[in-house]
Structures are given as C-alpha cells and as structure tokens.
Amino acid sequence: xxxxxxxxxxxxxxxxxxxxxxxxxxxxxxxxxxxxxxxxxxxxxxxxxxxxxxxxxxxxxxxxxxxxxxxxxxxxxxxxxxxxxxxxxxxxxxxxxxxxxxxxxxxxxxxxxxxxxxxxxxxxxxxxxxxxxxxxxxxxxxxxxxxxxxxxxxxxxxxxxxxxxxxxxxxxxxxxxxxxxxxxxxxxxxxxxxxxxxxxxxxxxxxxxxxxxxxxxxxxxxxxxxxxxxxxxxxxxxxxxxxxxxxxxxxxxxxxxxxxxxxxxxxx
Amino acid sequence: xxxxxxxxxxxxxxxxxxxxxxxxxxxxxxxxxxxxxxxxxxxxxxxxxxxxxxxxxxxxxxxxxxxxxxxxxxxxxxxxxxxxxxxxxxxxxxxxxxxxxxxxxxxxxxxxxxxxxxxxxxxxxxxxxxxxxxxxxxxxxxxxxxxxxxxxxxxxxxxxxxxxxxxxxxxxxxxxxxxxxxxxxxxxxxxxxxxxxxxxxxxxxxxxxxxxxxxxxxxxxxxxxxxxxxxxxxxxxxxxxxxxxxxxxxxxxxxxxxxxxxxxxxxxxxxxxxxxxxxxxxxxxxxxxx
Numbered sequence: 001x002x003x004x005x006x007x008x009x010x011x012x013x014x015x016x017x018x019x020x021x022x023x024x025x026x027x028x029x030x031x032x033x034x035x036x037x038x039x040x041x042x043x044x045x046x047x048x049x050x051x052x053x054x055x056x057x058x059x060x061x062x063x064x065x066x067x068x069x070x071x072x073x074x075x076x077x078x079x080x081x082x083x084x085x086x087x088x089x090x091x092x093x094x095x096x097x098x099x100x101x102x103x104x105x106x107x108x109x110x111x112x113x114x115x116x117x118x119x120x121x122x123x124x125x126x127x128x129x130x131x132x133x134x135x136x137x138x139x140x141x142x143x144x145x146x147x148x149x150x151x152x153x154x155x156x157x158x159x160x161x162x163x164x165x166x167x168x169x170x171x172x173x174x175x176x177x178x179x180x181x182x183x184x185x186x187x188x189x190x191x192x193x194x195x196x197x198x199x200x201x202x203x204x205x206x207x208x209x210x211x212x213x214x215x216x217x218x219x220x221x222x223x224x225x226x227x228x229x230x231x232x233x234x235x236x237x238x239x240x241x242x243x244x245x246x247x248x249x250x251x252x253x254x255x256x257x258x259x260x261x262x263x264x265x266x267x268x
Numbered sequence: 269x270x271x272x273x274x275x276x277x278x279x280x281x282x283x284x285x286x287x288x289x290x291x292x293x294x295x296x297x298x299x300x301x302x303x304x305x306x307x308x309x310x311x312x313x314x315x316x317x318x319x320x321x322x323x324x325x326x327x328x329x330x331x332x333x334x335x336x337x338x339x340x341x342x343x344x345x346x347x348x349x350x351x352x353x354x355x356x357x358x359x360x361x362x363x364x365x366x367x368x369x370x371x372x373x374x375x376x377x378x379x380x381x382x383x384x385x386x387x388x389x390x391x392x393x394x395x396x397x398x399x400x401x402x403x404x405x406x407x408x409x410x411x412x413x414x415x416x417x418x419x420x421x422x423x424x425x426x427x428x429x430x431x432x433x434x435x436x437x438x439x440x441x442x443x444x445x446x447x448x449x450x451x452x453x454x455x456x457x458x459x460x461x462x463x464x465x466x467x468x469x470x471x472x473x474x475x476x477x478x479x480x481x482x483x484x485x486x487x488x489x490x491x492x493x494x495x496x497x498x499x500x501x502x503x504x505x506x507x508x509x510x511x512x513x514x515x516x517x518x519x520x521x522x523x524x525x526x527x528x529x530x531x532x533x534x535x536x537x538x539x540x541x542x543x544x545x546x547x548x549x550x551x552x553x554x555x556x557x558x
Contacts, residue, residue: 172366173366173367173368173369175322175362175366176362176365176366176367176379176432177368177379177382178322178355179322179355179362179366180355180356180359180360180382180383180435180439181352181353181354181355181356181357181358181383182352182379182382182383182390183352183382183387185387185391186382186387186391189390189391189393190371190379190382190390191368194368194370195368195370
C-alpha cells in the first residue's frame with residue numbers, strides 16, 4: 001500500500017531530499033532529548049539494584065516459605081473482595097447504560113453529550129484509590145466505600161466504551177424502526193441496544209476482571225477486602241503471610257480472567 | 269379522501285449545493301401502484317424519503333408541501349408535529365432491508381405494532397400471544413412463516429425483504445413506499461418481492477410507490493410510471509407509453525455503464541451483477557451522508 005503510494009509520487013528533487021533528511025534527524029534528536037529528560041525526572045538509577053542486591057535478596061527470602069496458617073481468614077476476605085467487585089461493577093453497568101447513550105453524538109444533542117462526556121472524563125481521570133480514600137471518609141471504613149469507589153470510576157470508563165459502541169452502529173436498522181412511527185426511545189430499545197449488546201457485555205466482563213484486580217488494593221486505604229490484610233502484613237513486616245495473600249490474589253485473579261474470557265467468547 | 273400522496277413543489281439541496289430534487293410535484297391516488305424510475309442519483313430515493321418524513325425539504329422553497337392520506341408530512345422545510353402517528357400509516361421498505369439483524373424475524377415484524385402497543389410493554393419488548401399471531405400471519409402471507417424464530421441476519425436478502433414487507437402489513441400501512449426494494453436481490457427473489465408488493469396492492473388496496481432501477485420490472489408490475497432525471501420529473505404516465513427514446517433520455521450515458529440488457533422486459537435476463545448493486549448502493553450511501 002505505502003510502496004504503491006511512493007512509486008506513484010513523483011521522485012523528490014534534491015533540495016527536498018536534503019530537507020527531509022534534516023527533518024528526520026531533528027525528529028530523532030528531539031525524541032532522544034525527551035527520553036533523557038524523563039530519565040532524569042524519574043531519578044532512574046539501575047545501579048541501586050546491583051548495590052542493594054543483598055538487601056533485596058534478603059527481603060525476598062523473608063517471603064518464603066509462604067505462611068498459610070490463616071488461610072480461612074484470607075479466603076473469607078478474598079470472597080468479600082469479589083463481592084465488592086461484583087457490586088461496584090453492576091452499579092456501574094446500570095448507570096453506564098443511560099450515561100453511555102447520553103454521551104453518544106448520534107443519540108443526544110451536543111448540549112447534552114458534551115457536558116456528559118466531560119463528567120465521565122472526570123469520573124475516569126480520578127483513580128479508584130483516590131475515590132476509595134474519599135469514600136472511606138464519607139461512609140466510613142469497610143467494603144462499602146470500596147464498592148462506591150469502583151462504581152464511580154467504572155461508570156466513567158463504561159459510559160465512554162458504551163457510547164463508542166453506540167456511535168459505531170449501523171444507522172439503517174434504526175431508521176427502519178423510525179419509519180414505522182416508533183418513538184425515539186423505542187428506536188433505542190429495538191434498533192440500538194440489540195446492535196451494541198455483544199460489545200456492551202464484553203466490555204462489562206472486561207471491567208469486572210479489572211475491578212477484581214482493583215478491589216484487591218482499595219483495601220489498602222481501608223475500603224475493605226483482602227487489601228486490608230495485605231497492607232497490615234506489609235506494614236507489620238509479616239512477609240511470609242503477605243506472600244500467602246499475594247499467591248491467593250494471583251490465583252483468584254487468574255481464575256476470574258479465565259472464566260470471564262470463556263463467557264465473553266459466547267457473545268462475540 | 270382519495271389522494272394517497274401529494275407532493276407540491278418539493279425542492280431539496282444537499283449540503284455542498286447539489287440539487288437533488290427540483291420543484292417536484294406528484295399526486296398519487298389511493299390504490300395505485302406506481303414505479304419511480306431513473307438513473308442512480310436521479311432523486312428517486314430522496315423523493316421517497318421526503319414523503320416518509322425521513323428527510324426534510326429546503327426551507328427556502330415557497331409552497332413546498334408533502335401530504336400523505338390528507339395529513340401534512342412536512343411543510344416549508346418543517347416536519348409535522350404528529351409525524352410519528354402519520355409514519356405509522358406509511359410502510360417503508362428499504363433497499364438494504366434495514367431489519368435489526370440480531371433480533372428474531374418475529375420481533376422485527378412486531379416492531380410494526382409499536383404504534384399500537386402501550387409504551388411500558390414495548391420497552392420491555394413484551395408482546396401478547398395475539399400480537400405474535402398477527403406477526404406470524406403476516407409472515408405467512410409473504411411466504412416465510414417458518415423463518416419466525418430465526419435471527420433476521422440469518423435470512424437471505426429476498427427473505428429479509430419479505431419480512432420487511434410483513435412489518436409494513438402488521439403496521440396496517442395504507443401506503444407502502446419501497447425504495448429500490450430489489451436492487452440487492454437476485455432475479456428470483458426480485459420477482460417474488462415484486463409479486464408480493466403487487467398482491468398486497470391488489471388484495472388490500474394498499475397504495476404502493478416503488479422506486480426501481482430496472483425498467484423491466486417497472487413496466488411489468490406497475491400500471492403507472494414516473495421517471496426522474498437529475499431531480500426533475502420527465503415522464504408521468506402509463507407504463508405502456510414508455511418508448512426507447514424516452515429511456516435513453518432518462519438514463520443518458522448510464523446505458524454504457526450498465527449494459528443494454530437493463531431494458532429487457534424478460535426478467536430472467538435482467539442484470540443483477542454485484543457491480544450494479546454496488547453502484548446503486550454506493551450512491552444511496554453517499555446520499556445518506558450528504
């Protein structure tokens with residue numbers, strides 16, 4: 001494709017070639033300068049890894065063997081984590097349906113979809129952990145604060161994804177519904193929703209997977225679930241127990257991913 | 269009231285300045301079956317879409333009005349307030365069928381009942397047994413009752429088009445506007461779709477206004493033909509009065525592009541090569557975008 005385009009173009013004259021190669025060099029130089037600048041800003045120092053390798057090895061050693069004596073407690077907290085993720089995601093899906101439609105340029109007028117999109121941007125821009133800290137203050141310690149945190153952040157993400165699906169539908173079936181004299185809301189229920197359903201389901205399941213991962217950390221700021229246990233472990237230098245918790249998180253997250261991938265396959 | 273469709277001084281300019289329809293006036297009596305013919309881009313689809321209120325005429329044109337069954341569809345570039353109620357009495361059949369492919373054929377046909385079903389039930393997609401029976405009977409009339417539980421997307425083009433006609437029947441449409449209903453179909457399906465339209469025109473007295481690219485079908489199924497060229501009506505009369513000279517006038521240079529068999533009345537020889545469908549389809553898409 002690009003080859004064809006190049007052969008079709010007339011051969012560049014000599015000053016053009018000089019200018020092109022100059023621009024190219026300048027581009028590389030700028031990219032290099034940007035990387036060096038970021039390296040300094042991030043205080044990159046790989047030598048520390050070598051110098052401190054003894055300490056790191058010792059710390060890693062403290063994690064093994066993992067201590068599973070309290071596994072019943074971990075399991076209970078793990079289940080709470082999943083429950084928290086389920087409700088955080090479900091509430092987000094319920095709200096993302098109307099919000100997603102209101103964010104779509106082919107459904108809503110600009111004076112609705114523009115402000116709605118900015119609101120969803122704000123929901124998305126703020127991390128779950130920040131929302132979790134705020135909700136812990138608002139509703140107190142515990143999983144409910146975590147549910148609310150996941151709910152708000154996920155609503156922002158799903159509304160955007162849902163509206164992108166709505167904007168890419170085939171408009172012709174919708175016009176077919178409109179031609180029967182149906183109301184605008186009936187056009188959505190019969191013409192739009194059936195078209196976007198597979199994508200919406202797929203996005204929702206994907207967000208559920210992400211939310212299980214997020215739910216394991218919102219506990220670190222007191223918003224319930226296994227994260228609370230992990231944070232206690234790390235702060236109290238109970239590394240063997242922390243290791244057991246991490247192993248359980250890895251297993252749970254992997255299981256959820258596999259199961260949700262299986263479900264998603266059926267809808268695509 | 270014996271007038272089914274009245275179009276007065278319709279003018280439509282697309283964004284970009286192309287005049288799609290120029291001062292078009294047309295009167296259709298109840299019970300008529302009329303073919304709209306003309307080359308691609310001559311304004312057939314645009315005219316039908318204006319009659320259904322799916323497109324809006326230029327505001328600047330004075331005296332521009334479209335009425336269906338005695339009720340105004342649009343006037344001076346503004347849609348009538350009760351357009352939805354009026355659309356309910358107009359069935360529209362599209363070139364690309366415009367069914368919702370992921371819904372069952374039955375549900376697609378039941379959409380024609382939405383104007384009569386209370387809103388809370390339609391939002392839940394809840395239809396009574398009697399309503400489903402109406403849909404099934406309509407599908408039986410167009411000869412595809414057995415397709416009822418299938419997803420619309422699994423049907424052939426001809427079957428989808430007949431399902432679309434069944435939807436218009438369920439709607440109890442008094443006027444059916446069919447926009448190139450056979451342009452994407454093979455000859456056998458085309459014949460069946462045209463016969464279905466002719467039958468409901470004959471048996472139910474439904475007024476049918478059908479745009480066709482192929483003159484052969486127009487003269488075979490429609491007693492009256494209206495021909496458009498560059499957005500103007502150049503012929504309006506009995507199909508028997510169509511002459512080769514008129515056809516070359518209507519189609520102009522497109523004769524070379526499409527081939528002479530276009531004008532054969534023998535429908536087994538009518539061209540349905542993909543190139544023609546793509547040609548017509550591409551143009552109607554461009555129109556929709558404009």
